[in-house]
Amino acid sequence: MxxxxxxxxxxxxxxxxxxxxxxxxxxxxxxxxxxxxxxxxxxxxxxxxxxxxxxxxxxxxxxxxxxxxxxxxxxxxxxxxxxxxxxxxxxxxxxxxxxxxxxxxxxxxxxxxxxxxxxxxxxxxxxxxxSRGRDHMAVAVADLLEGDRKAFARALPRIEDSGLFPDGCALTVLAVDGLLPAPGTRTLLAPIGSLTAVLVPAAAGAVDPVRSIAESGAGAGSLVGVGGSTQGLRSARRSWQQAKIAVRVARHDNSIGPIAYWEELGIYRLSSCGPAGLLAEAVLTPSVRALLDHRNIDLLVTAQTYLDQAGDTGATAGVLGIHRQTLYYRLAKIEEITGLDLSVGAQRLELHVGLTLGRFIFEHLRTEETRSGAET
Missing domain, CATH: 3.30.450.30 (Dynein light chain 2a, cytoplasmic)
Structure with a gap:
């Protein structure tokens, strides 16, 4: 039975x-x-x-x-x-x-x-x-996604023997921050740090298993990052890294999530292009840092909203619930602090990328530093 x-x-x-x-x-x-x-x-x-x-x-x-x-x-x-x-x-x-x-x-x-x-x-x-079989397989999944070269080599044949991932089959990796109701037998799971990694093979049929699992986790109050689809187990690590970034974005940006898909992250995807420290240095230009260091929350919110509204002053004033003259005053103050001309597209882009992506990367770096300090 x-x-x-x-x-x-x-x-x-x-x-x-x-x-x-x-x-x-x-x-x-x-x-x-x-x-x-x-x-x-x-x-x-x-x-x-x-x-x-x-x-x-x-x-x-x-x-x-x-x-x-x-x-x-x-x-x-x-x-x-x-x-x-x-x-x-x-x-x-x-x-x-x-x-x-x-x-x-x-x-x-x-x-x-x-x-x-x-x-x-x-x-x-x-x-x-x-449970015993799952515990052994969880170790293999963790080694596949984050282990060193030897651990990866040990894990690969063990997962291949499960029969869930035929050679070269498409798969997606999810990162779940929180509770995940058991997703069924055609998946492999592993706890990795504070997240649960879920390997999901592609399936033909009306039901999308990736979306179903993601919605199940979100329904239980969790944040779920969904990596991009990739071909074969040897590429699963890339999808896992994407899923981790996606769940971090969902934590950072309330407008994204509780399910964050890698394909839909937009500019946040740039955070995967290199070490976080170097990226922060690149996008947090002196102009952007000047505004962040000014620590005026009204100006920060105004700048972010104005840029998110594509420079539409009417829409920005409406979102913020302020008079246009107040908005013009704040925009002038932002230009004074940053030295940027917000009527120039490239300079608007510099500030938009810096505020959107730079703060995300900086927040991640600060979290990592806090975690490292706690471990020592």
Whole structure:
């Protein structure tokens, strides 16, 4: 009996809706027993279970150690309804949990729960075997994407043996910052730093697996960077680097995301063209730095908005909610500080690139410096 069949069987026995998660609280399978609980509702239920405080709430009932069903009460603080947790255990370890949400009309008995626990044990055995294989494959994926030459050479045949990526097949790599409901069997995942890397092979059909996985992560409250499509595993690292840049852009620019596609990043793609320090030096010209160093937030916002509106003063004044005379005063002040003539296209471009891309790169450098300081 596979995991979907286990979930369906438990749902039918208990007249309940059932969600199966692994021990990291990632969605594995869900039932369709209750007509009122559709996929979006299930993902909503799961997303409310996965933040650290919510996960701690469930684990405080000893679900990782018990061999019996556990009833968890309603908790408005984490927007969780009352439910029954059936630990999916194997060889003394909980590899996942079946969360049961009984229908209002259902009457779950001790006998029902005993039978359900037997099914939970079957799920635990299946999760244990897939978990071990997944752990080994996660190491291979991490080595493929960020390992040195020897690690890459070891990882390549191991991933090729999975059969998911035939020689030269198209694939895309995603970088997920946050929760990712289990995307299915035709993907490979690996935690890398604070992100989760997801290798997705191209698939023929009406459903785009890349978009589906990205939307699933975004629906759970995560930021998702999607690298460009590439041919073959040997080029996967390029797509991964693009996906990482995309998720950084989504963090930096609220107008992009929660899903950021490499192909749609525009000028931000230039940040992949060389070391961040050199790029910052190139785009943060003395004129741009003069405005940034002036630290007048009104002038910075005005400059960015004016340039984003292609120099349209009427549109800029409307977006900012200010009188045109106020806008003209600010633009004159910006020209005075920077020494640029905003009526000249090349000089407008210098400031636009510096404010848009330069601040993004500078923010990244500052984050890296903070991280390095914390590690030392």
């Amino acid at each position: 596979n995991l979907d069949e286990v979930v369906t069987e438990v749902a039918e026995r208990l007249s309940a809706s059932v969600v199966l998660v692994d021990r990291a609280f990632s969605l594995i399978a869900y039932s369709t027993q209750s007509p009122g609980v559709d996929k979006d509702r299930v993902q909503s239920i799961l997303a409310r279970s996965c933040p650290p405080d919510a996960r701690a709430w469930y684990e405080s009932f000893g679900i990782a150690d018990t061999t019996r069903p556990v009833v968890t009460p309603e908790n408005p603080d984490i927007e969780a309804s009352a439910r029954i947790c059936l630990p999916a255990r194997y060889a003394g370890t909980a590899y996942g949990y079946l969360f049961v949400l009984p229908d209002e009309s259902s009457n779950v008995t001790e006998r029902d729960l005993t039978a359900a626990m037997s099914l939970a044990g079957q799920a635990g055995a299946e999760l244990a075997h897939t």
